[in-house]
Amino acid sequence: MFRNRQLMAVVSGHFMIDVLNSTGAVLLAVLAVPFELSNAQIATALTIYLLIGSLSQPLFGLIADRFQGKTLLLAGIGVGWMAFFYTMVALAPNWTLLLPMFLLAPLGSGLFHPVGTSSAALAEPDRASSATAVFFFGGQVGMALGPFATGYLTGRFYGLGLLPMALLAFAPAVMLIISGLHQRGMVHHASGARSKNTVITMARWLIISFIVLVAVRSSIQAVYQAFLPKLFSDRGWDPTMFGLLAGVFMGAGAIGQIVTGNLADRFGMRAAIVWPLLLSVPTGLACFFTSSIWGIFAACIVTGFLVGGQHSVLVVHAQRLLPVKQSFAAGLILGFTFASGTLGTWLAGHFADQVGLQTVMVAVTLLGIPAAALAITLPGARR
Numbered sequence: 105m106f107r108n109r110q111l112m113a114v115v116s117g118h119f120m121i122d123v124l125n126s127t128g129a130v131l132l133a134v135l136a137v138p139f140e141l142s143n144a145q146i147a148t149a150l151t152i153y154l155l156i157g158s159l160s161q162p163l164f165g166l167i168a169d170r171f172q173g174k175t176l177l178l179a180g181i182g183v184g185w186m187a188f189f190y191t192m193v194a195l196a197p198n199w200t201l202l203l204p205m206f207l208l209a210p211l212g213s214g215l216f217h218p219v220g221t222s223s224a225a226l227a228e229p230d231r232a233s234s235a236t237a238v239f240f241f242g243g244q245v246g247m248a249l250g251p252f253a254t255g256y257l258t259g260r261f262y263g264l265g266l267l268p269m270a271l272l273a274f275a276p277a278v279m280l281i282i283s284g285l286h287q288r289g290m291v292h293h294a295s296g297a298r299s300k301n302t303v304i305t306m307a308r309w310l311i312i313s314f315i316v317l318v319a320v321r322s323s324i325q326a327v328y329q330a331f332l333p334k335l336f337s338d339r340g341w342d343p344t345m346f347g348l349l350a351g352v353f354m355g356a357g358a359i360g361q362i363v364t365g366n367l368a369d370r371f372g373m374r375a376a377i378v379w380p381l382l383l384s385v386p387t388g389l390a391c392f393f394t395s396s397i398w399g400i401f402a403a404c405i406v407t408g409f410l411v412g413g414q415h416s417v418l419v420v421h422a423q424r425l426l427p428v429k430q431s432f433a434a435g436l437i438l439g440f441t442f443a444s445g446t447l448g449t450w451l452a453g454h455f456a457d458q459v460g461l462q463t464v465m466v467a468v469t470l471l472g473i474p475a476a477a478l479a480i481t482l483p484g485a486r487r
Contacts, residue, residue: 111227111235113176113276113283114220115242117183120273121216122243124190124209126250126329126354127266128153130347131193133333134258139199143334143461147453149203150330151446153210158442160214165435168219175219175226175431177284180277182219185212187273194266202263218435221419237365240416241358248355251333255347310481311425315440317478318418320471321381322441323448325411327468328353328388330449332404335392335461345397349404356405357412364413365420372484373421377414381476384410388469392462411472415441421482 132146168178189209196202224239250269257265332353336346360380368376387410390403422437448468456464 108227108235110176110283111224111238113280114179114223114227115239116276117179117216117280118220118239118243119246120276121183121186121213121220122246123250123253123269124186124273125157125213126247126350127190127254127269128206129330130251130254130333130343130350131258131263131266133337133346134255134262134343135199135202136334136337138262141199143453143457146334147330147450147456149206151450151453152207154326154442154446154449156207157210157213157217158439158446160211161218161435161439161442162432163435164215165218165222165431165433168215168222168431168435174284175223176280178219179216179223180280180282180284182212182214182216183273183280184277185209185215187212187270187277190266190270190273194263194270196263214439217438218431221434221438222431236420237361237416240361240419244354244358244361244412244415247329248351248353248358250351251347251354252344252351253347255333255343255345255350259343259347313478313481314422314425317377317475317482318422318437318441319444319448320475320478321411321414321418322445324384324468324471324475325357325415326442326445326449327452327465328407328411331452331456331461331465332391335465336400338461349401352401353404353408354412356408357415360409360411360413361416362413363409364417368417373417373482374480374484376417377479377482378476380410380414381472381479385469385472388472389466392465392469 128150129146132141132149135141136146164178168175171178186209189205189212192205193202193209196205221236221239224235227235253269254265257268259265329350332350333346336349337343341349364376364380384407387403387406391400391407394400394403419434419437419441422433452464452468
């Protein structure tokens with residue numbers, strides 16, 4: 105059991121960061137009618153939001169490595185930034201004022217994620233992988249609860265429904281800043297030689313396969329997270345219901361991270377990634393073609409568990425391949441993961457206006473098959 109206050113501080117910050125990050129798809133689905141938003145507008149706003157949050161992470165990670173011993177303080181500033189701009193989003197009366205506030209908010213996420221990831225590993229250096237898994241678990245729980253809370257509150261109060269969540273985020277921001285003022289610099293004992301040797305001895309095509317795998321898998325998850333609310337909003341569902349559906353999808357992914365991490369440690373990354381990706385195809389299709397509401401929820405829960413559980417495993421593997429500074433390494437892989445998922449979301453939104461949202465969701469689900477083929481190149485139980 106983890107008792108480290110630093111770890112608990114960054115986990116609570118990650119929870120609130122991703123609560124706010126997860127509100128966008130539901131919020132825009134609710135505001136689509138009063139603000140007259142098209143699928144392309146929603147996709148473009150979400151794409152720019154995610155690109156700002158993801159592409160800024162390597163830069164913030166590089167800057168953070170110059171301020172060793174101040175990672176918690178920087179993490180607190182990141183959470184506070186998001187809390188402030190989401191407060192402004194909640195108070196915005198129209199799309200013209202809401203959009204710039206919405207697009208400034210992810211800079212806080214871009215700052216928090218690399219310093220939070222490295223802080224989690226440094227908090228428990230003897231159990232860095234487990235501590236990182238707990239860190240990502242906190243974020244996934246936030247991603248799961250955010251859509252449901254957003255659907256319930258915005259369904260009744262529209263944009264003002266975000267205000268309680270935005271104000272609540274100031275609490276971990278203050279906690280992190282206070283902890284950061286008393287933080288001491290720590291040395292991370294990374295096995296740089298082993299990582300360097302791994303990179304040198306791996307064939308170039310294996311690395312390329314891994315990069316493509318990350319891009320395709322993150323696109324599948326990102327499209328589900330972005331458009332599940334809109335798909336079922338178009339079917340006439342109440343905001344509380346499609347917000348709950350998006351929430352349980354991401355909540356299942358949080359549980360999947362813990363399970364998949366244990367499977368990877370026991371059976372190797374290959375088995376932990378290939379089989380879930382293959383199984384996610386029939387369960388994902390069931391999300392769209394099952395007529396029963398209970399069946400839809402069950403299929404989406406299983407799909408979220410299978411797809412969402414692989415994120416932390418792939419991030420940890422990528423960090424082991426990067427013999428660079430910790431915050432920069434974390435920012436680089438997380439930035440690429442989110443950016444590639446963002447591009448997939450943007451493409452999906454534009455194709456959805458042409459051929460229909462459900463058709464696009466089916467096509468994205470089928471990407472699990474080539475992704476599983478790429479995952480065969482990952483390390484097995486014996487490295």
